[in-house]
Amino acid sequence: MTVRVMIVDDQALVRAGFRMVLDSQPDLAVVAEAIDGADALRVLDRVAVDVVVMDLRMPTMDGVEATRRICARRDDGRPRVLALTTFDTEADAFAALRAGASGFLLKNVPPEELMAAIRVVAQGDSVVAPSITRRLLDRFAGQLGPAPAADPRLAQLTEREREVLLLVAQGLSNAEIAARVHVAEATVKTHVGRILAKLQLRDRVQAVVLAYESGLITPGG
Amino acid sequence: MTVRVMIVDDQALVRAGFRMVLDSQPDLAVVAEAIDGADALRVLDRVAVDVVVMDLRMPTMDGVEATRRICARRDDGRPRVLALTTFDTEADAFAALRAGASGFLLKNVPPEELMAAIRVVAQGDSVVAPSITRRLLDRFAGQLGPAPAADPRLAQLTEREREVLLLVAQGLSNAEIAARVHVAEATVKTHVGRILAKLQLRDRVQAVVLAYESGLITPGG
DNA sequence: GACCCCCGCGCCCCGGCGGGGGAGAGGTGG
DNA sequence: CCACCTCTCCCCCGCCGGGGCGCGGGGGTC
CATH class of the missing domain: 1.10.10.10 (Winged helix-like DNA-binding domain superfamily/Winged helix DNA-binding domain)
Incomplete structure (x- = not known):
């Protein structure tokens, strides 16, 4: 079963690059593109998409806001959002994940990892860049599982x-x-x-x- | 710079398998093995290790407890613990991460992913299996971003x-x-x-x- | 270009803090 | 009586942490 992918990025070069990489895979198909958040929402009304590869830094409507809206109105779990950005900052990552993204990666990941991440997200699981995973754990590891009772x-x-x-x-x-x-x-x-x-x-x-x-x-x- | 790895698992066969796989890499070196948690702690007193690959299900002292102790007494951030288990259960994963593990993977991951994870952990970042990452996000995504009513x-x-x-x-x-x-x-x-x-x-x-x-x-x- | 902020890193100094050892006074209970 | 615990106080020492100062680089803005 092939995964239908949409690419959202304001730079045509980046879109073309991603399309190249992804379409080279038999199980992945880029079925749509958009240049910003508002555009993405319009396109999603017409095209069925499994995974949205979303750049976070964009003009007019940024990726976080777009992610929030996409996640707000989906009803069958699709499409899921895989957020991408160039900058390894906590703020970007947490904002995207809070908005409902199923994944977060840096743009400099090797192509294989991007493809693997898309497959994982399509399946319903999640991928987060290691540097951000570390920050996630720093913050929440203490809250996992049952608290060790009164000392x-x-x-x-x-x-x-x-x-x-x-x-x-x-x-x-x-x-x-x-x-x-x-x-x-x-x-x-x-x-x-x-x-x-x-x-x-x-x-x-x-x-x-x-x-x-x-x-x-x-x-x- | 090569990463010094220790393998903790009660099954000799598993240890041998991991050793084979890891030693095939020029930048990874298996410098120690242990058969349970107590053994691991003893060995760590004598051998300098960067990453401990820790099976969670073991007799005598289980991996979670061992992870806790290792993390409790390290002072320069090393060694870091990469937890492994066969079963994809929330309880195992959360317990390990709470205990201080820098990573959590299922034993059925392909060898390349295990090796990549070890490198990531050695670097100080974190890796979590996608199914568990999803559960993490389900639980904590709402709490991300700027703390509510931040000072x-x-x-x-x-x-x-x-x-x-x-x-x-x-x-x-x-x-x-x-x-x-x-x-x-x-x-x-x-x-x-x-x-x-x-x-x-x-x-x-x-x-x-x-x-x-x-x-x-x-x-x- | 000039300026400023943030980040990363180095140097020095020194004072507080943590660790060890010792020690006396009071109160408890065997 | 003696052992034990708690609270009190002292000295020495080594280290980490905090303050000051400087330097370079990168990214913004004006």
Whole structure:
């Protein structure tokens, strides 16, 4: 079964190049082209397309907006959008994926990868450029799966240590904490040291993260 | 520069197969093997490895736990973990990525893709199997883009600076951030310096607090 | 062309912080 | 009584992080 592809790009040269590459494949067929977002929407009213290869940077209606509209009005899952851009920026990629794109690649990918991506997207799966995948994971890996429940780790701390941790987690230095709790800075240092050791953390920065993640502190509370 | 690979899998046959495939490449070198998670950790104490190819389903210590420990104790971004499994289930994949894996593939990928993935991961980027990428996007696409109701203070930051701030707020050191984003530590320091200056903060600890309080990061999700 | 911003990278300095070791006072419970 | 824990405080040391300064390159704008 052949995949019907539409190419959306304002540069005729790019369109021609993509068409060349894609039409060389027996299972891919470029059935439409468009020069910007508005044009793409008009063409999609008349032509059945499985995958839209969409440049993000375009005049008049940019690729993100076009992607949003295409995804908004599709009813049977098609067409799916594979977003392309020249620039490896988080903003472009996230905007496109948020708008509903099923894939995101940089324009400098080798032809085979582009073709593979089109097949994957046509199948209903997704492809994201490695540099963007990394950023995705950086941001969301912590939210995957079930949260590891309320930390039993905090129970290991003594009352005093929890108190100190709370202050650490508010951004105070050892000296400031010492002033607040009315003890010498040396004392605070030993407390902080014990906290890090017990919780198996490296520095106070990680302690702050744990304080938030464990619910010891809540943003705005 | 050749990539030093370690193979972790309880089946000797699988290890041998991977070794064959990978060693056929001039830029890849299998420098270690392990039969389970515990074994892998021991071996990593002695051998320098860039990428760990980790089977998820193993006896004694499973791949997820092993991945977690490897990622917990690395300090310069290495070794990175590329998780492999036979079964295309969300649970396996998400568990591995949550544990810190830089990549996730199914064992039935063609050899070229496995090799390409290892190179990508060694570089510091990430690869995720298309079926899982789709699930990732289904789940998180809505949360992409500028954080809703973002603190106006964060608007002063450039994109790069926000990216660095995100990593700072996850407890990473400057060196770790450098490895992650692929720049020299000196560069990270300048970025962090600018972040602190723009946001009028004293140190990275306060930056973490702001990241949580401003909604740039949310505990657990 | 001139200017500015962003990025990447290097150098120096130094102060805070983390790690180790030691040590005394109080309170607990075997 | 002694062991154990907690809180308190001290010294030394090494390192990372933060601040200052400079340099080059790329991309915009005027």
